[in-house]
Amino acid sequence: MERDEFDALLFRHAHELGATTLQGINVRNVIFEEGRAVGVRAAADDGWERDLFARVVVDASGRRCLLAKQLRMKQKDADFNQYSIWSWFRDVAPHPPGQEGMVFFHFLGLERAWAWHIPLRDGVSSIGVVTDKADFQKSGKTPEEFFDSLVARNRTFVHVMEGAKRTRPWWIEADYSYQMERVAGPGWLLVGDAFRFVDPIFSSGVDVALYSASFAHEAILRSWEEGREDAAFGDYERRVNEGVDVWYETTALFYQLQQLFGRFALQRDHRADVARSLQGNPYDPVNQARSRRLLSEMRSAYEEIISDPRNLLRPGALDPAGTRSSG
Ligand SMILES: Cc1cc2nc3c(=O)[nH]c(=O)nc-3n(C[C@H](O)[C@H](O)[C@H](O)COP(=O)(O)OP(=O)(O)OC[C@H]3O[C@@H](n4cnc5c(N)ncnc54)[C@H](O)[C@@H]3O)c2cc1C
Structure with a gap:
């Protein structure tokens, strides 16, 4: 199951179990009273804004790390300074018979680098590369040129990408490994990417x-x-x-x-x-x-x-x- 379907299923399930669910809302910050998290300030594009109170605040804001940034407790990983560029493609070479639907990794003969090829639905594949950020910076290439240069390092990967057509803009992520000084405190907990x-x-x-x-x-x-x-x-x-x-x-x-x-x-x-x-x-x-x-x-x-x-x-x-x- 792909992420959008999976996320929608979880959201619907929470609603069916009786949770009050809101969509299209941006949490601006967590509200603290006497050192304890007591709720969030939430807003929507149409000007709606409200303070929502709760016995416990669970931050699941992903790599945006809302609460960790607010409390300044995010610690960037000194050892993994990775850079990643990926997108969705059509017309990539199919997996060998018997391996349809499998996730493939490609080694790129470069330190701290690898590539993924994940078949999604309707003939679309997610394909991306990860490398040390310093290698991208010193390459002097645009992200797309850099992606192509990494594909060229592996013959199988070249074959996979020969007729590929990109169907989405490039996604780029850098400096993404991190942890937090603390994971929980009075009235709050961090989960998922918001935690590490x-x-x-x-x-x-x-x-x-x-x-x-x-x-x-x-x-x-x-x-x-x-x-x-x-x-x-x-x-x-x-x-x-x-x-x-x-x-x-x-x-x-x-x-x-x-x-x-x-x-x-x-x-x-x-x-x-x-x-x-x-x-x-x-x-x-x-x-x-x-x-x-x-x-x-x-x-x-x-x-x-x-x-x-x-x-x-x-x-x-x-x-x-x-x-x-x-x-
Ligand atoms: C390059 C790359 C490849 C990856 N590949 C894989 C993989 O193959 N398999 C795998 O398991 N994981 C993979 N991951 C990791 C995976 O995507 C995350 O670990 C996972 O999505 C974390 O789930 P989450 O619910 O914590 O955060 P997210 O899925 O990021 O969800 C956070 C949600 O919070 C919302 N949000 C954020 N801030 C606010 C706010 N202020 N107010 C309201 N809502 C807000 C966001 O809109 C989002 O809906 C990959 C990550 C990267 C960067």
């Missing part, structure tokens, strides 16, 4: 959004039962951060040595664990332990590769500081 964003290589975004929303719901109910927020909201913060840390560390390791994932995914001993880890829900203790075990084995393999100048994967490896290893 990790580079999307493993499609973790919707996993984070849905699980954090569900855990925020549990934390709010618990705080009402207990008559206090600090323990419930503190547990929420720990739980979501511990899970997203797994996504983050998996992503960081991928960028250190992209081929490692392909190698582990093909090994009989690890294939199931790789698949299970990438399916998501790293907040569950059993899943988290499995993913951490896998990460630890991958790190050992990475250390072995990086310390052996003759290892065939060594030229593709970045050292732990994220630079090309010498020797």
Whole structure:
């Protein structure tokens, strides 16, 4: 299911369960009284403006990070300074028989870079590239020229894009990995991208959004039962951060040595664990332990590769500081 249908389904479901739902409303800011979030100031284009009050404010404003910006607690990720450009295309080469509908990734032979090809409905595909922002800046190219130059780095990708026609404007995102100093406070919680964003290589975004929303719901109910927020909201913060840390560390390791994932995914001993880890829900203790075990084995393999100048994967490896290893 695609995002617009999925979002509409969630919205309708909330309405059917009795929630008051408003559309076309822009929340300007969260209202605080004596340090506690008590509601939001909302406005519409037609001049409608109102203060809406609530027992708890949950910020789900995505990468606009409304409350984190208001409280100045957004921390840009120092290690992932990524740049992404993408759009929707028609007439891309079809996937090979038997692989219709699958998501394809293309390696681009460039550090910290990759491309996605996601078939959508009606013959349209979402295709985009991610790279280090510095590589775009020093290229001196326009975003479109830069996109084309990345396509040209991979023969399969060239084949996919040969007859492609763009049907939407380009979307561009930069500096998009970040976390927050705090995830919850008196009367407020952050969920989804409003709480944290990790580079999307493993499609973790919707996993984070849905699980954090569900855990925020549990934390709010618990705080009402207990008559206090600090323990419930503190547990929420720990739980979501511990899970997203797994996504983050998996992503960081991928960028250190992209081929490692392909190698582990093909090994009989690890294939199931790789698949299970990438399916998501790293907040569950059993899943988290499995993913951490896998990460630890991958790190050992990475250390072995990086310390052996003759290892065939060594030229593709970045050292732990994220630079090309010498020797
Ligand atoms: C390049 C790229 C590729 C990605 N690929 C994938 C992928 O393949 N798979 C995956 O799972 N995730 C992917 N993601 C991440 C995914 O899009 C997000 O993690 C996910 O959409 C987060 O959901 P959300 O509900 O937190 O935020 P959003 O989906 O951004 O929703 C936030 C909503 O809040 C509304 N809003 C914002 N501010 C206000 C305001 N002031 N007042 C009222 N409403 C407001 C917005 O209009 C929007 O409707 C990708 C992200 C990027 C940048």
